[in-house]
Amino acid sequence: MSLICGLPVLECVYCLACTRWVWKRCLHNATHDSQNWGMSTAEEFEPVPRLCRYLLAVYEDDLRHPVWEPPSGYGIDPDWVIMKRDYSDTLGHAPPFLLYVDHDHADVVLAIRGLNLGKESDYAVLLDNGLGRRKFDGGYVHNGLMKAAVWVLERECDVLRGLVEKYPNYTLTFAGHSLGSGVAALLTAVVVQNRDRLANIERKRIRCYAMAPARCMSLNLAVRYADVINSIVLQDDFLPRTATPLEDIFKSVFWYVPNPETPTKGPLYGIYDKRSLKMKIVFQLALTLVFLLDSLPCLLCLRCMRDTFIPEDRMLKDPRRLYAPGRLYHIVERKPFRCGRYPPVVKTAVPVDGRFEHIVLSCNATKDHAVIWIERESQKALELMLEKEEATEIPAKQKMERQENLARDHSQEHKAALKRAATLSVPHAYSPSEYGTFNPQEDESEQSDASSSGRAPSGSLNKESWDQLVKRLLDKDKSGNIVLKDQQSDDR
Numbered sequence: 001m002s003l004i005c006g007l008p009v010l011e012c013v014y015c016l017a018c019t020r021w022v023w024k025r026c027l028h029n030a031t032h033d034s035q036n037w038g039m040s041t042a043e044e045f046e047p048v049p050r051l052c053r054y055l056l057a058v059y060e061d062d063l064r065h066p067v068w069e070p071p072s073g074y075g076i077d078p079d080w081v082i083m084k085r086d087y088s089d090t091l092g093h094a095p096p097f098l099l100y101v102d103h104d105h106a107d108v109v110l111a112i113r114g115l116n117l118g119k120e121s122d123y124a125v126l127l128d129n130g131l132g133r134r135k136f137d138g139g140y141v142h143n144g145l146m147k148a149a150v151w152v153l154e155r156e157c158d159v160l161r162g163l164v165e166k167y168p169n170y171t172l173t174f175a176g177h178s179l180g181s182g183v184a185a186l187l188t189a190v191v192v193q194n195r196d197r198l199a200n201i202e203r204k205r206i207r208c209y210a211m212a213p214a215r216c217m218s219l220n221l222a223v224r225y226a227d228v229i230n231s232i233v234l235q236d237d238f239l240p241r242t243a244t245p246l247e248d249i250f251k252s253v254f255w256y257v258p259n260p261e262t263p264t265k266g267p268l269y270g271i272y273d274k275r276s277l278k279m280k281i282v283f284q285l286a287l288t289l290v291f292l293l294d295s296l297p298c299l300l301c302l303r304c305m306r307d308t309f310i311p312e313d314r315m316l317k318d319p320r321r322l323y324a325p326g327r328l329y330h331i332v333e334r335k336p337f338r339c340g341r342y343p344p345v346v347k348t349a350v351p352v353d354g355r356f357e358h359i360v361l362s363c364n365a366t367k368d369h370a371v372i373w374i375e376r377e378s379q380k381a382l383e384l385m386l387e388k389e390e391a392t393e394i395p396a397k398q399k400m401e402r403q404e405n406l407a408r409d410h411s412q413e414h415k416a417a418l419k420r421a422a423t424l425s426v427p428h429a430y431s432p433s434e435y436g437t438f439n440p441q442e443d444e445s446e447q448s449d450a451s452s453s454g455r456a457p458s459g460s461l462n463k464e465s466w467d468q469l470v471k472r473l474l475d476k477d478k479s480g481n482i483v484l485k486d487q488q489s490d491d492r
Contacts, residue, residue, distance in 0.1 A: 029362075030362070033330060033356055033358075034328075034332065034349070038348060038349060039345065039346070039347060040347065041402075045378070047173070048211075048329070049379040050105070051175040052177075052371055052375035052378060054100060054111040055177045055180070058096055063078045070372070076100060081100050082100065082159065083098070083099045083159065084096075084097075087116075092121025092124070093125075093482075094125070094148040094151050097112040098111045099156070099159065106169060106170045107170055107171050107172075107173050108160070108164070108171070108172050108173065109173045109174075110173070111180075112176035112184050113180050114177040114178030114212070114371060115178045125144040125145065125179065128147070129145075132320035136217075137224075138220065139427075139428055140319060140320050141217045142186070142216040145179075145183050145185075145186050145214065147474075150470060150473045151482060151484060152183065153191065153194075160198055164199050171205050173208070173209065174187050174188045175208070175209045176208075176209075177371040178211075178214065178371075184209075185325040189221065192206060203228065210231045210232065210324075210325060211232050212240070212368075213232075213240050213325060215240065215323055216324075217322060217323065217325050218322060218323065218427075219316060219319075219323050219352065219355070219421065219429070220319070223352060223429065224418070226326045226327045227410070227411070230327045230329060231326050232329045232331065233324070233329065233330050234333075234368040234373060234374045235333055235362075236360040236364045236365045237369045238366060239369055241356045241357070241358060241359045316353060317427060323356075326350075328348065328349060328350070329346055330346070330348070333377055344377045344378075344384070350416075350417040353420075353424065418432055419432065
């Protein structure tokens with residue numbers, strides 16, 4: 001076409017598309033994502049730095065003799081730790097986790113660690129996904145993270161049920177970072193849908209805090225579970241902004257890594273079987289370098305052209321596109337075109353559109369993903385909130401009233417987000433009743449009425465029983481251990 005017209009038409013279109021994409025990315029900064037959100041309060045943000053310390057404790061081999069303890073400590077009593085599972089216990093089916101009964105805060109906490117760069121099993125969980133591959137509760141979820149969440153609940157269900165029955169006034173909190181945040185969020189959704197497995201625990205007692213969250217559920221689910229799931233994002237963190245198509249690019253980088261469950265099916269299994277560990281590492285680095293120099297620029301260019309010509313409303317209407325789950329908390333500590341850090345502020349909302357859609361070109365994009373930085377900045381932000389409250393000297397009665405008003409405001413904001421999702425024609429989104437009958441916690445009768453009228457209910461669409469979910473995702477080996485089904489035999 002360029003030769004016929006005598007002008008480089010295709011080249012001009014290509015350059016304009018890339019220029020527009022780069023211009024939008026260069027001008028976009030993290031403060032734009034939450035500029036219209038409200039400010040968080042100390043009461044709702046208080047668990048965040050504490051749970052970050054619990055997540056850091058998962059990395060320790062011996063909590064009685066910690067090696068990586070932060071200056072403020074983990075705040076954990078080793079005698080209250082119920083269990084601590086490492087990779088030898090999970091067998092690569094899920095990241096390591098810790099179960100802790102926090103008697104000081106009346107809380108049962110299951111903390112799941114983040115991605116281990118040295119474990120191929122973690123990459124297998126993260127990259128075990130495909131667009132529209134796994135359905136759940138009327139939406140779509142990340143396949144690998146969902147299988148890990150179901151595996152954890154199936155294995156530890158009896159222990160969790162015993163703790164819920166033993167401490168009826170305690171909350172049940174699932175916390176995770178990075179890869180573990182996606183597992184924790186989907187584990188929370190599964191528990192909410194199968195509360196009978198945990199002694200019919202009330203929905204208001206269940207909560208989740210996802211630090212540096214992975215995009216693990218479709219938009220309708222992300223908004224629907226905003227009353228129980230909270231996602232915490234530090235400034236420029238890249239993971240909540242990494243869409244599923246970009247994960248496919250990263251998956252291409254690791255195409256040569258064999259499957260840890262079925263190593264003989266890896267494309268380079270014969271080479272891996274004959275080389276030493278040192279040669280394996282050198283060979284992997286060489287292949288990665290070749291890919292980065294050859295294929296990655298082409299894939300990124302094609303991706304930027306695709307983003308340029310796809311409007312945002314079309315992305316919202318794609319039911320397979322995954323998002324960061326639940327209510328969002330954005331810790332902002334840096335301002336555009338200014339050097340240094342500022343006193344952190346925390347903004348919160350349940351957004352429908354503008355939900356961390358664009359990657360921020362920042363040298364801190366990976367640094368802000370670290371849980372240790374999230375813990376530091378969230379602790380600073382919490383201390384500033386508490387100092388401000390102490391300066392105003394709010395009476396105890398007014399504090400209680402403010403907590404009640406906060407819960408009411410969050411409920412109204414949740415309803416407004418559900419209405420906006422329905423207004424924007426988000427697939428499987430529903431609008432709550434205008435007559436005050438909306439009750440996402442306990443309204444079970446609405447599900448049957450909604451299914452008969454053809455409308456999406458607040459609960460599950462064609463709800464799948466726990467036994468059906470387990471049968472679809474898990475299996476047992478010859479020894480009777482619970483294992484994940486192979487991808488080849490995995491039903492969609």
